[in-house]
Amino acid sequence: MRRRRLVGGAATMAMLAAAATVPGAADASPKPRHDTRSEVGFVIGAAEVRTRPGGAEVAVPVLGDNRRTWAVTDTVPAATAASIKAAVRPGTLVDYRVSRGEVVVPDDATQTFHTVLTKGSTPVFDTMKYGPELAPYDGEPGDLVAAGWVYGKDKNTLTLGDGRKVTADITGRALPKVSKRYEETYRVARDVDVYEVNTADWSQSRPSTFSRVPVTESYDHANTDRKAAFVVFDRSYRQAKAAKVRAIYYFTPSDTSDGKPVWDVPTGSTLLEDKGVDPVSGTPYVDISATGVTQAPYTRSTEPFEIVPGTFFYVGDNEVSLYLFDADMGTRSKRDDRLVLMDTGWPNSGYQYWKNIEAMGYDPRDVDDILMAHGHGDHYGTTDELVTMIENAGGSVRLHSPREDIEGLAQDAVGNTWNLPPALPASETLIRERTGFFQYDAWMDFGNVRLLPLWSPGHTPGSASFVFSVDDPDSGEALTFGYMGGYGWSPKIVNARNGWQRLGFAHNLAWLQQRYGDVDYAAPQHANQFPLVEIYQALKAYNNDPANARRPLSMLDAMVKDQFVNQLEKRYEVATNAISDTIPGYQSIESFGPFKPGRENGVVDAQVRLVDGGKVIQGYDKAMNVNPRIPLLADGVTIDLDSHVHDPEGWYVQFELDVLDSYGGFLPGVGPVESIRPEVTEVLRTQRFASRAEAEAVLATVRAGGTYRVDLTKASAIVVPTDGPVFEEVR
Helix, strand or coil: CCCCCCHHHCCCCCCCCCCCCCCCCCCCCCCCCCCCEEEEEEECCCCEEEEECCEEEEEEEEEECCEEEEEEECCECHHHHHHHHHCCCCCEEEEEEEECCEECCCCCHHHCCEEEEECCCCCCCECCCCCCECCCECCECCCEEEEEEEEEECCCEEEEECCCEEEECCCCCEEEEEEECCEEEEEEEEEEEEEEECCCCHHHCEEECHHHCCCCCCCCCCCCCCCEEEEEECCCHHHHHHCCEEEEEEECCCECCCCCCECCCCCCCCCCEEEEECCCCCCEEEECHHHCCCCCHHHHCCCCEEEECCCEEECCCCCECCEEEEECCCCCCHHHCEEEEECCCCCCCHHHHHHHHHHCCCCHHHCCEEECCCCCHHHHCCHHHHHHHHHHCCCCCEEEECHHHHHCEEECCCCCEEEECCCCCCCCHHHHHHEEECCCCCCEEECCEEEEEEECCCCCCCCEEEEEEEECCCCCCEEEEEECCCCCCCCCCCCHHHHHHHHHHHHHHHHHHHHHCCCCEECCCECCCCCHHHHHHHHHHHHHCHHHCCCCCCHHHHCCCCCHHHHHHHHHHHHHCHHHHHCCCCCCHHHHCCCCCCCCCCEEEEEEEECCCCEEEECCCCCECCCCCCHHHCCCECCCCCHHHCCCCCEEEEEEEEECCCCCCEECCCEECHHHCCCCCEEEEECCECCHHHHHHHHCCCCCCCEEEEEECCCCCECCCCCCCCCEECC
């Protein structure tokens, strides 16, 4: 798609040459009628089906046209009426087409009332220029909408935001002004329609006035007295600068049972649940799931940054990583270039991602390819929103996903049949219908960007890890980044159903270490797994220091190489090492299994054929990215999550090998482990050595292709005897 980078990384939007609706786009437009107009309403009750001669009509109670009214359809067959009713629910902002006083029913009857935004117990945030908008009509994009908490108003303007503010940088120094991730002030039309929406009783909703729109008075994250609103504009994104608010729907308290109005949900900062104390580190466990990311997305907000100049960007939040690639396909035409987005993050957080993409100089409507690492909501959460936004503007986008998370796992690479369910919910119809599947172990060529999908099940049946290869325009080198797809196995308890996932998770971590542990840099799937965001903040503090004004550093200067294997090691230790058995919910394979068939009691004199020459692996070091060049990184960054496995003085020798026994790479009746690949090799390691020298001495006694006798523990670790060799060659 033709695109240009936005001037200054913001403000100016890239205009698309054409706005024609593309095949498959979410356009519910009926055939044009000369007197058809678009209407917007807020649904304040259940839809009704009314019998009429020759069929039925559907009547929906709405706030619209500055009154409480009914939006009533044409007469349609009874079955069609039922499908329309089922698609409409109270608490939604909808748009629809009206001709001669009747709502027009399009070919896809379920889109008669196109849902734009939904008000529930979770706050909704949406910036003006990006995200949900009214449906396109007759080849033209729909008008803009926005949503958030009301943080200000005057005679002619209204300010919405998400409550997120930053007052200090990583050093603790006060910033010269508050940095708000999302706060926008809009001009309000003189004849604006205003409605009060009663969330405790939709039927009590009514028209109101601009003077009655309530304003949130405090930015305090503990403040539950937040006033939310949806607004509709009079222009599409093409005329965003000239747009004015033409309709406001503000929300009244959702609960007054205790005499204290609750205007919206708490933020999550005051509802932390005590989960005990880590017996190793003494750090308290805290559960914030009751008010997590979807309830309070602004608590995870962070600014975007450039990783490889002009090509590779971080555009996620401080919990889930989204990566943007500006791929130059190397042809004469810029139309051939691709803008590639890795994952779409949490639902209800899209407004942050779209603003982050804009801040890096791009319009999210120009995204050409979306990759999904696995089928969990924090990785596909805004896919529908982004695809719809792109296609409403006349663009097109390709989706790429792991097959096993869309269809489930029916067969492994050696012909075993399975019936393992997919991770992606059946309700995600757009992704299911539109996605293409990764070809594992084959590079996706985007010119100066190449992406290698690697099937690494365990977290889900189809979790995909990646190697990113990105050309650095400054050095001319191809830099590689390791992306571990899936941080934990689920569920963590021991049972037959997830036994293959537990073993598969550990196997694939070791396999990634063995095959791709020498990539240049780590690119974490989640920002709470590896400190990429903290590295950037430390870099920013360094560059903001006047003493460094003449020698600023880049992210490539701030990032330390060879960190990917250390990131993998943390999770391998949690999954396999008995030290994790002291942590609730983290029972290790070493102590609790499952154990591979035939090895439940360990094996004496097992014969193994080495596929490779082995690799020395250091125990996990919680001081990640130690970089003396930057003061705040001189001692590295520690992420508390799972850092109880800190053991940099521990050393192992790890091999890809074939154990010459009856184990076939799978758990009968449960699922595949190594048999996801046709070679069915295992990646096993020795027990712990106390020094690198000891590990290297053992490594020097073996060679690739050799066959040796070893003893194995019940968890398939290679035993280090108190006397005698670890490996005895079979001649």
